[in-house]
Amino acid sequence: MKVLIVGDGGREHALAWKLYQSENVDKIFAAPGNDGMLEIAERVDIDADEIEALADFAQENGIGMTVVGPEEPLVAGIVDYFVERGLPIFGPKKQAALLEGSKAFAKEILDKYNIPTGEYEVFTDPDTALNYLENAKYPLVVKANGLAGGKGVIVASNYQAAQDAVARIMEDKAFGDAGDRIVVEDFIEGEDVSIFALTDGQTILPVTSTREHKAVFEGEEGPNTGGMGSYSPSPYVDQEMMEQICREILRPTLHALNSEGIDYRGVLHVGIILTENGPEVIDYNARFGDPETQVIMPLLAEDLLELMQMTNDVKLKYKKEIEIYGSDAVCVVLASAGYPLTYASGYEIKGLENLKYHDDLLVFHSGTRLENGKYYTDRGRVLGMTVVGEGILSVINTVYDYIEEVNFKDMHYRTDIGFTIPDVPQAPVE
Numbered sequence: 001m002k003v004l005i006v007g008d009g010g011r012e013h014a015l016a017w018k019l020y021q022s023e024n025v026d027k028i029f030a031a032p033g034n035d036g037m038l039e040i041a042e043r044v045d046i047d048a049d050e051i052e053a054l055a056d057f058a059q060e061n062g063i064g065m066t067v068v069g070p071e072e073p074l075v076a077g078i079v080d081y082f083v084e085r086g087l088p089i090f091g092p093k094k095q096a097a098l099l100e101g102s103k104a105f106a107k108e109i110l111d112k113y114n115i116p117t118g119e120y121e122v123f124t125d126p127d128t129a130l131n132y133l134e135n136a137k138y139p140l141v142v143k144a145n146g147l148a149g150g151k152g153v154i155v156a157s158n159y160q161a162a163q164d165a166v167a168r169i170m171e172d173k174a175f176g177d178a179g180d181r182i183v184v185e186d187f188i189e190g191e192d193v194s195i196f197a198l199t200d201g202q203t204i205l206p207v208t209s210t211r212e213h214k215a216v217f218e219g220e221e222g223p224n225t226g227g228m229g230s231y232s233p234s235p236y237v238d239q240e241m242m243e244q245i246c247r248e249i250l251r252p253t254l255h256a257l258n259s260e261g262i263d264y265r266g267v268l269h270v271g272i273i274l275t276e277n278g279p280e281v282i283d284y285n286a287r288f289g290d291p292e293t294q295v296i297m298p299l300l301a302e303d304l305l306e307l308m309q310m311t312n313d314v315k316l317k318y319k320k321e322i323e324i325y326g327s328d329a330v331c332v333v334l335a336s337a338g339y340p341l342t343y344a345s346g347y348e349i350k351g352l353e354n355l356k357y358h359d360d361l362l363v364f365h366s367g368t369r370l371e372n373g374k375y376y377t378d379r380g381r382v383l384g385m386t387v388v389g390e391g392i393l394s395v396i397n398t399v400y401d402y403i404e405e406v407n408f409k410d411m412h413y414r415t416d417i418g419f420t421i422p423d424v425p426q427a428p429v430e
């Protein structure tokens with residue numbers, strides 16, 4: 001079968017890497033993909049938001065499965081459009097993807113179906129929001145309602161910070177129309193985990209747990225990025241906790257969607273805080289995360305294409321569980337200094353060749369360009385270095401050893417990925 005992957009980052013590279021191992025995958029196309037994927041996929045010059053052109057390509061080339069990486073095309077209705085044209089595609093339809101596309105909609109669902117989450121308010125005009133915020137309890141969280149590439153969530157520790165967030169989101173329109181509404185939410189204290197699950201609308205099966213580090217600097221300082229590193233599984237989610245999450249969050253979410261007449265098929269990625277009172281939802285995402293996918297794919301002991309087909313064909317009830325290898329994986333993102341704000345790129349990446357000799361390392365490309373046999377930096381997030389092995393502490397140490405072997409001008413990475421795991425030594429801050 002021919003597969004088309006939509007998107008161009010490290011997540012899409014990891015999906016391509018995993019699908020390449022599927023028995024029934026003969027050829028992978030990536031639209032637009034990135035140069036790091038060229039050994040396993042052919043790049044197609046169509047962007048992820050060109051839905052009609054993607055469908056034309058899928059039709060003309062007999063694509064048996066299109067896999068959508070990023071959220072924007074899902075929220076824009078790529079799946080609805082492909083389905084209308086009879087083209088196989090993996091991911092939720094527009095109405096279902098609204099769980100990610102509108103934070104206010106997600107909170108309404110959580111609230112209506114008593115799924116544990118923080119208290120919240122929704123505002124459509126800045127003055128009313130500011131009136132409320134003047135007497136609110138801090139810290140709290142201000143979120144742009146729509147999609148903002150993971151950067152529209154601001155933790156405000158006092159009124160001044162909340163005022164700045166409102167100005168940035170609603171007045172300066174830093175995230176465009178995504179800031180027409182804001183959600184103001186309680187700040188929930190506890191360990192942060194993400195749960196990835198597959199659902200076909202009737203059955204929901206957890207894949208695994210991950211932890212992601214979003215802020216650009218050590219200790220969760222600085223602006224939020226798309227993600228600076230991740231590891232899996234989370235040591236805080238043992239079997240008992242996963243069962244509790246299935247019981248209190250995953251299955252109630254599926255029930256809520258069904259009750260609302262929403263047929264959700266695809267990945268459900270749930271952001272959760274483990275509080276003293278149990279797990280509470282902070283957000284839903286309608287697709288695999290990035291960089292989380294870079295640690296999930298190497299641990300997935302299943303044929304990914306088969307799982308996607310079972311999801312589309314509503315056959316997940318025939319699976320008892322999704323099998324995961326018993327190893328640990330960590331990914332550290334190497335970025336261009338200045339990201340997520342302003343940064344320079346076009347610098348040669350040195351040392352990549354030698355990294356090929358490490359059997360326990362996978363290098364997923366997020367933003368590189370190949371020219372005359374050499375890779376150059378091409379974006380904010382450049383490479384994801386993923387090590388897979390036994391024991392999270394040893395895996396973390398190994399990834400930092402390997403990072404010493406690669407460099408490019410302005411290379412920036414966090415030295416403390418995994419720092420909330422008990423016994424992870426605090427690496428020296430750069």
Ligand code: GLY
Nearest residue numbers: 226227289290291
């Ligand atoms: N890394 C966060 C996300 O992809 O949602």
